[in-house]
Structures are given as structure tokens and as C-alpha cells.
Amino acid sequence: MQGKNRRGVVAIDGPAGAGKSTVARQVSRDLGYIYIDTGAMYRALTLKALRLGTDLYDHGALTELAHHTNIKISYYDHTQMIIMDGEDVSTEIRSPEVSRNVSLVALVPGVRLEMVKLQRELAREGGVVMDGRDIGSYVLPDADCKIFLTASTAERARRRARDLEAAGYTINLAELEQEIIRRDEIDSTREMAPLIKADNAILIDTSDMGFEEVVNEIKKCILQST
Numbered sequence: 001m002q003g004k005n006r007r008g009v010v011a012i013d014g015p016a017g018a019g020k021s022t023v024a025r026q027v028s029r030d031l032g033y034i035y036i037d038t039g040a041m042y043r044a045l046t047l048k049a050l051r052l053g054t055d056l057y058d059h060g061a062l063t064e065l066a067h068h069t070n071i072k073i074s075y076y077d078h079t080q081m082i083i084m085d086g087e088d089v090s091t092e093i094r095s096p097e098v099s100r101n102v103s104l105v106a107l108v109p110g111v112r113l114e115m116v117k118l119q120r121e122l123a124r125e126g127g128v129v130m131d132g133r134d135i136g137s138y139v140l141p142d143a144d145c146k147i148f149l150t151a152s153t154a155e156r157a158r159r160r161a162r163d164l165e166a167a168g169y170t171i172n173l174a175e176l177e178q179e180i181i182r183r184d185e186i187d188s189t190r191e192m193a194p195l196i197k198a199d200n201a202i203l204i205d206t207s208d209m210g211f212e213e214v215v216n217e218i219k220k221c222i223l224q225s226t
Contacts, residue, residue, distance in 0.1 A: 007033065007127035010222055011136035014149035015195060016099075016183045017156030019206050019214065020131040023149065025080075026215050028129040031222065035080055036073060036122050038132035038139070041115050042106040043093035044071050044084040049105060050097060056104045063110025071115075073122065096169055099160075103183045106133070107190035116193075133187050136198035145225040146201035147218055155207045156180055 010033070012024050021037050028035035045062075048054075048069055054061050072083040082090045092098070105111060119139050123130055132139065136146035151159075157177035164171050187195040197203060202221055206214050 008144035008222060008225065009123050009126055009140055009142075010129040010145045010147070010218075011140050011143035011198075011201075012129065012131040012147045012149060012218070013133055013135050013137065013195070013197070013201065014131075014147075015133075015156065015187065016180050017160040018149040018151050019159065019211075020149050023206075023211070023214050023218060024129045024131040026211075027218050027222070030215070030219060031129075033127045033129045034075070034122075036119065036128055036130040037080055038115065038119050038130060038135065039102070039106075040073075040080070040082045040090075040093060041071050041118065042111070043098050043102050044082050044089055045069055045111060045115075046098050046102045046105040047089055047093050047095075048084060050101065056101055059108045059110065062105055062108045063114075066108075066111045066114040071118070094164075094167065096164060096171075100179055103186040107186055107192070109192040112192050133195040134193035136201050137196050138193035141198070145218075145222045146198050147221060148197040148201040148203050149214070150203070150205050151207040153177055153180055153184075 012020050014020050025035050045066055049056060049062060049065055054065060056062070070085050074081045074083055081088055082093060116139050119130065122128065123140055130140060136143055136148070154177060157173060157180055160180065161171045161173050161176055204214060204217055
């Protein structure tokens with residue numbers, strides 16, 4: 001995906017709670033790249049489905065909803081904002097209810113096709129760090145640098161609990177860990193673009209790594225490949 005005077009495209013994949021968004025956001029800031037959190041797009045549609053009482057097991061209804069939902073990414077002071085049908089839903093899409101249900105929405109092929117079109121368009125000009133579940137394997141298979149971040153289930157649950165508690169939610173850690181296991185299963189077994197490590201992706205287990213250490217490892221990969 002390289003070309004003259006073109007900045008690279010970075011794909012960061014991994015399961016829920018692996019630290020993708022936090023790390024990708026910092027890497028993009030350090031390198032002056034645009035950060036794109038693809039999971040936020042699926043969360044926005046999940047939020048709308050929950051508001052409308054849409055059956056989350058009705059793939060036809062969810063696909064139709066995706067066709068008629070306008071999701072945009074904008075930036076303010078280097079912070080990504082998710083705009084759904086003209087409304088800033090950046091905070092609401094992080095609620096535990098959305099987190100519990102987003103994998104059900106994201107597994108729908110018709111929904112994924114709509115989202116992937118937007119994601120590929122956003123990455124067309126380069127200078128992008130994009131994270132998700134299927135970026136290196138499906139959305140951007142020609143990405144210059146591919147990273148697969150992971151961590152133990154227990155560590156991912158602790159991180160997610162810490163983030164949610166900081167946002168004011170009361171969390172049961174054992175229940176959250178089971179929820180993450182359930183999301184992993186849904187994400188990795190879905191029919192279209194499942195969560196997998198791309199063959200040429202660099203695997204980074206962040207269980208025992210500090211934040212800056214992870215960021216530096218990814219920046220090293222980017223600088224070597226672009």
C-alpha cells in the first residue's frame with residue numbers, strides 16, 4: 001500500500017480488552033497519523049438497535065438498520081468523535097449494555113459490508129492507524145504494518161473493569177470476565193471476517209508489558225515498514 005510521499009497504513013487487531021484503542025490512539029498521536037476505531041462504528045449501530053428495540057438476532061433487520069444509519073468519524077483536538085445520525089454518541093457507545101451486545105451486531109455480514117466500505121475509504125490516503133478485529137486479515141489486507149495485540153483473559157477483564165469504573169459504572173469482575181470469553185467466542189467463530197491473526201502480523205502479548213513499552217514496539221514496526 002505504499003507509494004511516493006505516502007504515509008503508511010497500520011492495522012491493529014486483537015480481542016476485547018487487549019488495549020488496542022488506547023495504544024492505537026497514542027501511536028497515532030506520536031506519529032501524526034489519523035486514528036480510526038472501527039469498533040466504535042459497530043457500537044454506534046448497536047446503540048441505535050438497542051434504542052429502537054431491534055431484535056439483535058434478526059440479521060435482516062440489522063442489515064436494514066445499517067443501510068439507514070449515518071455514521072461518521074470526526075476529530076476535535078485530536079480526539080475521535082462518533083457521530084450517528086447527527087448525534088455525538090462517543091460516550092454512550094461505551095456503556096456496558098452496548099459492550100455486551102456489540103459482537104452480536106458485528107457478526108452480521110450485511111452490517112460488516114456497510115462498515116468495511118467506510119473503513120477502506122477512510123484509509124485510502126494513508127497516514128492511518130486503524131484498530132478492530134479484522135483489519136489486517138480482511139479490511140486492509142495490504143496494510144504496511146500489522147499488529148495483533150492480545151493479553152490473558154483475566155488481565156483484559158481487569159483493564160476493562162478499571163475503565164468502566166472510572167466512567168462511573170459498578171462492575172462485577174467475574175461476570176465481566178465471562179462476558180469477554182463470550183465475546184471472544186462470537187468474534188472468532190463468526191462466518192464473515194472472524195477475529196484471527198493475519199499470517200504476516202506481529203503478535204504482541206501485553207499481559208506483562210507496560211503501556212509505553214507496547215507503544216514503542218508498535219512504533220518500531222511502523223518505522224521499519226513504511
